[in-house]
Amino acid sequence: MDKDLIINLYKKQYKIISLYLIKCGCSVSDAEDIVHDSFIKAIEYLEGVKVNYVSSWLFRVAVNKYKNFNKRKKIINTVSINEESFYEQIAQEFTVEGEILSKEISEEIRGTLNGLKEEYRSLLILKYDMELSYKEIGLLLGINEDSVKTYLYRARNKFKEDWRKSNERYG
Numbered sequence: 001m002d003k004d005l006i007i008n009l010y011k012k013q014y015k016i017i018s019l020y021l022i023k024c025g026c027s028v029s030d031a032e033d034i035v036h037d038s039f040i041k042a043i044e045y046l047e048g049v050k051v052n053y054v055s056s057w058l059f060r061v062a063v064n065k066y067k068n069f070n071k072r073k074k075i076i077n078t079v080s081i082n083e084e085s086f087y088e089q090i091a092q093e094f095t096v097e098g099e100i101l102s103k104e105i106s107e108e109i110r111g112t113l114n115g116l117k118e119e120y121r122s123l124l125i126l127k128y129d130m131e132l133s134y135k136e137i138g139l140l141l142g143i144n145e146d147s148v149k150t151y152l153y154r155a156r157n158k159f160k161e162d163w164r165k166s167n168e169r170y171g
């Protein structure tokens with residue numbers, strides 16, 4: 001295996017994958033451990049992975065390690081989103097212009113987001129919280145940009161639908 005490939009991959013992907021895991025509820029130290037373990041696995045098994053798919057393979061390895069970590073620890077997977085910009089972007093269509101997001105609305109948004117299937121939740125986090133481009137998301141997930149756009153469109157619509165249903169129940 002090419003040593004430079006691993007070094008370049010580490011420089012490009014470490015921060016993105018770590019931040020994603022943290023946004024999914026992983027602690028900073030656990031996220032770092034999971035990403036380091038994923039790179040160790042990459043060093044061991046990368047010979048069998050095509051160069052075009054290395055980024056998405058590594059991302060999937062890290063996510064799977066996180067899922068296994070949660071199963072072992074019996075931790076409930078919640079999305080930890082603390083950035084007001086994310087809430088504003090998601091809730092903008094549903095709030096009166098100029099209204100300040102309250103803590104209650106932020107919790108409702110988080111609850112709606114956590115209620116989505118994992119693929120949709122991941123796409124929304126990668127696009128709106130981590131502000132990755134369609135191309136970057138495609139590389140991480142191993143799909144083309146057009147598919148990212150399509151799936152993201154579906155994820156946004158599902159979020160809107162669930163958001164409206166939850167708001168109908170409460171008022």
